[in-house]
Amino acid sequence: MKNIKYTSILLLLILLGYSCNQDLLDIDNPNEATTESFWKTQDDAIAGVNACYSQLYKEGTWMRWLSFRYDLTSDEGWSSSPWNELANWVKFQYANYNFYEGNNVHMEHFYRGIFRCNQVLKYVPEIEFTTNTARKESALAEAKFLRALWYFQVVLLWEKGSLVLEPVEAGYTPVQATDVQIYAQIEKDLKEAAAALPESWDAANKGRATMGAAKALLAKVYMQQNKYDLAKTELQWLISKEGTIYGLVDNWVDNFTHLNENNIESVFEIQFNDANKGGTGNNASMATGFQRTQFYAPGGIGWGDGKARQWLVDEYKKEKRVDGKNDIRLYHSILYEQYLEDFPDGDPMYYYIDTRTAWGPRGWRGSCFIRKYNTSYFRQREDYFAPNNYRVIRYADVLLNYAECIIKTGGTPAEAVQYVNKVRERVKLSKLEDSPFKDAMNSPEAFMKRLQMERTLELCFEGWRWADLKRWGLLDTQAGIDELKSRDADFNNFVIGKHKRLPIPQIEIDNSVGGLTQNPGY
Template sequence: MKTYQLIALGAVISLFAGACNKNLLDIDNPNEAPIHTFWQTESDAQMGVNAAYSSLYKEGTWMRWLSFRYDLSSDEGWSSSPWNELGDWTRFNYVNYNFFEGNNVHWSHFYTGIFRANQVLTYVPDIEFANQEAKDHVLGQAAFLRALWYFQIATLWEKGALVLEPKGPDYVPEEVPEEAIWAQVEADLKDAIAKLPDAWDNNNVGRATIGAARALLAKAYMQQHRYGDAKTELQWLIDREGSMYGLVDNYLDNFTHLRENNIESVFEIQFDDENKGGTGDDIAMATGLQRTQFYAPGGIGWQDGKARAWLVAEYKKEQNLEGANDIRLYHNLYYRDSPADFPDEDPLVYGRQWNNADWGNDLFIRKYSTGYYRNFEDYFAPNNYRIIRYADVLLMYAECILETGGSPTEAAVHINKVRQRPSVNLPALESSVHATALSSGESLLKHLQMERALELCFEGWRWADLKRWGLLDNQAGIDELKSRDPDFNNFIIGKHRRLPIPQIEVDNSGGKLTQNPDY
């Protein structure tokens, strides 16, 4: 079920109906369902939750700009965009706090998603259902989606407005601290866990499940260094390895449109390229992954986002059990020497030879590209975006083992599963060039930072990882990041670990929202 049957509601339900005094102009829009006639039936409830999912199909999310925020601002990537302001927002040169594509678009689209989830959570409890379980499923999905958006707000700005019901046009947002936002994420995900199913039928595959809620809750706990709580949530998924969850044999199957919603998927956005319109709220709204156009090499795409060279060097520190380079390097990056490093793989890029004149020694991001089946990129790709997959769960679980005093040997069991996926086929850690990492929990935790990068690069988690590990909080951490990514020469400790609040939101709040420190 690729797009959550999004045509159901057009994503907007008379947001502020009834907010004004009745007069001759107070009439219903025939193209929208006003609140006083909507939210009456099970069908209305289902359309409402589908509308909440539709916020995933906005430029400020993983569809497009959020990858710039998480992938290119981290040490994994950088921006070579000729649009200087766009590039500057990945290298910590924040001047215009209202720069839409770098800041305001995220705030706007996250809170739109929260509003839609709030409608469901406010109005659906009063709708009579024939089956309580069906009602719970609707409410559980809305709680999960609201938590997903508040997770991003806590990660990016570290404070914001905590809105838990639909508001009218006279509402003025009032800020709460990061701790209050994390507490709401926790409450929503616990509610979702109590209401969601383990799995959905074939017509509803891709909707939020208990496993998705537990994995996201574990991530929220880990960002707060509550590793024992996180480990408990992850244990639920680990216990279902081989039945509900596991690793696919072929690493590439996680990033194409050919084997989506597979056993490794915990939660993924159901993208497709059938609708090629804008990203408004009409029936033809775009539902394709758009980042591929921005990351593809020049002449194929716009090459706005590129990879850092240290990743290649790190992958090539060890070979697999057949004496070949780590296949994840081939699947994740395009670079000049890739044909020589992978003589048994296709040497072409979108069916073309490497363009030395234009591409030189640049490194491009292959993950999620469509070069595996076509010779061009456009604004619309059919690949689902895997927000959480089981390989991430295994690596998080290993981290939680170490952070709660478990042994390196115990943690390595889960790291080795990722390393020894059949298509990757690396040696077990204890037999690898990294064997000394098992000498202590501290050493393995440090090495795990690199294992996560090699498995999960360009999947949107590196920025949260850097924050959790404290690398953004002291000079030693920034120096380490500078050695991999010169953009961190611009990083100011105590300032750039968070974005500035969009200035228009601060100005319009009458002092109830304040700007972040040092901005």
């Protein structure tokens, strides 16, 4: 019996010995820092800001799908994708409002960008910058600029949405903000950004948002709301920096290659490179390349999902340069069947394909491919890692916007035309007054109409046409739609009052339990 007692006591001791070690359950995550341990130092803050830019390397942005919304949905382009739903989403045929590549990917990626900016804006103000106190203000300004850039896309696509200004909990239920409310926030962010951003960055930091970028973007935001006078003031600052910070590059195509990036014409550009060949996740080998051309290159090279409309080709060819040649912008913007006739010095090779044999009746016949931003000038095939920076805003755009502001604030064509002419003369066209379109000088209305064409010839497939069409009211009137229909048959499906905005992703509506309502008509 004694034995039993002792053994039992011994056993109890063993068991109790185990029970004391409850700290065995305290296992730290060895892979990553936690939200609590981070956001303490200046380096943390800058890394946080860098991560905001990194969100530009996602499919829902300019890297891939956003061009489908702005360039292909507009009258500049269209989709011949064999992927039915993808094609339907650029011709106002929206059946499934959750179609990821057409809709949800944008909302998802914009708000991920916003989440990153919100983190910086919430945590960085508490961080003490030890070496460079001014850097703190510019870091916050960068985040504000990017947040405004994302919200601007939200408004351009859906015209309303959740207005999230700080990191939210997982259980967040979307609450609706109107376009007016969102625009107000964008203006606030951009004004604050413009006040704190530097005019330019040193070589190592090229690509970060600048004061000029904030002002040019703010001008676009104002213009979109018909606040032309305010826009004009912002643009004036950039115009005043012509020759110092801004200007036009001599070689027009330098705006679209990786050979002369962050040049004088650049106002804000997305920095793409081909160093990494990974996926679009978030790690050290993540892809930071431009993917659009894989989708626009002809079949055999790329997916051939997006094409240019023929009217653009015709429009370029309505005017010759002063030297009698065709507008070089046509050559660099669109690949079409007769391009070697129009540009005898042109390269017959497009990537590895000899275009002289590619236009057979069962081949490329009838197709106008989007050439802008192609990489055929340095390689044989396309991939998802093109190194060309994407110019979100360039100075030519600023000049044309400025001209528009002059007209819209009561200025005359004579005052405005000089800015248009800078853009024309750079590509060796005559002054507008001397061109076949000199009637445009007759009235502000005629000038505005011509300016619309000048903008598309300069800026087609650069992501602004959709915003332009909205701003000019072409999507609001039957006359406007008729004009667009004549260029792009997809507008036959366009319903006024409905299709100028996308349906909000159904999943977001459904799970907002009434917080967010669907756009009218859907």
